[in-house]
Amino acid sequence: MDDVVGSVVALARELVRTPSRGGIDDYGPVLSLLERWLAWRGLPHRRLRDPEGTTVGLLVEIAGGLPGRWWTLDACVDTAPFGDASAWSFPPAAGDVVDGMLRGRGAADSKTAAAVFCHLAAEIAPRARELHGGLAVLLDVDEHTGRFGGARAYLADPGAVRPAGVMIGYPGLDEVVVGGRGLWRCVLTVHAPAGHSGARRETVGAVSRAARLVGMLDEAELPRDDWPLPPRLTVTAIGGGEGFSMVPDRCEIKVDVRTTPGFGLAEAERLVRGVVTAFDAAVPGPRPTGVDAVAAWPAYRLERDRQPAAALLDAAAGEGLAVRAKVAGPSNIGNLLAGEGIRATAGFGLPYRGLHGADECVDLAELPRVYRVYRQAVRQLLGAA
Known part of the structure; x- marks a missing residue:
């Protein structure tokens, strides 16, 4: 587990060091970084493009060998702007680890989650024949502009299998968003x-x-x-x-x-x-x-015993975490998915500070438990032994 956690941190640091502010930076560098990582591990993936032909995400697809439903892990790799850089106590694209905290814009929202999901895909892929349905990992951009270009391209892609549910990797260890206004x-x-x-x-x-x-x-x-x-x-x-x-x-x-x-x-x-x-x-x-x-x-709400909420909450409880299911006020990709009839959770990840503000960072001490929770939830959804 230590090797996996170290590799997750290494990828997350590289992602944070690659600025990808929504509507400001070129998304090419951060997506290319992920493409190289996926290709080096032989993970099946492809680019998603918007109607103008711009790349707005990467899609990893791992098809199981047994019949069943597909599930998706989603993490955006564009970020909020830096804001006033002088208000930060460290460079906004630091990507360093100090006192156990990964520091920099996107560490919380949601580049660490993207690193976790990539590693889960790499862990699951060799056992794909034993799985029911399939697992997709969506690494999208154009989220912080409010256009949700990557998510929209995924839903519009005729070659993508429509998932039964999506888990969105926003941060926060004590809550899972299961609905929203x-x-x-x-x-x-x-x-x-x-x-x-x-x-x-x-x-x-x-x-x-x-x-x-x-x-x-x-x-x-x-x-x-x-x-x-x-x-x-x-x-x-x-x-x-x-x-x-x-x-x-x-x-x-x-x-x-x-x-x-x-x-x-x-x-x-x-x-x-x-x-x-x-x-x-x-x-x-x-x-x-x-x-x-x-x-x-539309407003939406996913009951506690409906998937994928049940799998995620049960896995968190199995790790000794008291995680509350909540309805959110702010909108997120879950609302977009609800409009398409797709169930979604959002949140559950590392404890954080400075989300969309100065000094954004996440506490890496909880990374092993967060990784195990998502691994157990995915294995339950895919019927893995």
């Missing part, structure tokens, strides 16, 4: 007459109208239900105008609504459109406010 997002376009700010006749511009609409959205009442987290409506951005002297004729508002089973996608859209209709009646403009939906994912 859904989301409905839109862009509202507010219109007004254009004019000059110094004109004798006052013109109410689009920004001023939009500010009134933001207030009405903030005051909108949302219902409550017995879901672990309540619905929420948040205005996340507003933009319009080009200078000081011109009263703008257009302003855009971005709205994020988090949904639940009792307040779903249709209800979210109906609420926002109702507020917009009332706004246009109270503060008339030259034309109605535009409502353009840009994303919609």
Whole structure:
């Protein structure tokens, strides 16, 4: 086990030392690093491409010799931005180990998980004939942009076997995410007459109208239900105008609504459109406010005894870990998978600090147990002796 753990750490360090910030860095170097590692071990893998032909992930596929369902381990290898590098006490791409902590952007989210999953694939592959179904390992990028390009390419790939469930390797030793609020997002376009700010006749511009609409959205009442987290409506951005002297004729508002089973996608859209209709009646403009939906994912929840949650939670309990199943507020790839009818867990990994902030790092002391938990869960799912 010590040899495996050492090899996992070595690969994770290389990955952290290879910057792959979502939407900022070229993903080629980090994917090439993984390709070399997989090829050297003879693991069957191929590139996944988006509709423009850009490589957005690697897919390892290990087919069992016996009939059964396929399961997927997923870890993104792009990362959040560094933010203010001066706020870090070490270089953001350090990739070193100090006092048992692997340090650097991506150590927690989710390059260490990618290293673990690669090693699990290498361990399982020689015994593939004994397995039921199959195991896929998805190493995706374009996750931190919110586009989930790698995951979407996987789901759209006609050659990939659709899995019965996915375990997403986000960090955290005491919780497994088995559900999440859904989301409905839109862009509202507010219109007004254009004019000059110094004109004798006052013109109410689009920004001023939009500010009134933001207030009405903030005051909108949302219902409550017995879901672990309540619905929420948040205005996340507003933009319009080009200078000081011109009263703008257009302003855009971005709205994020988090949904639940009792307040779903249709209800979210109906609420926002109702507020917009009332706004246009109270503060008339030259034309109605535009409502353009840009994303919609359903809320989901996987019961404790359903796979792959049961296998992961049982394996954790077998290692003496008290792991709680939870419903998350933030969205993740699990929501995207739920929209495709695929069960997903997210989380369970190493203890961490600085996720998406300064001084991101993970505690390697728990790496042997985390590795054993995933190994046992995968063996249970594949019916391995």
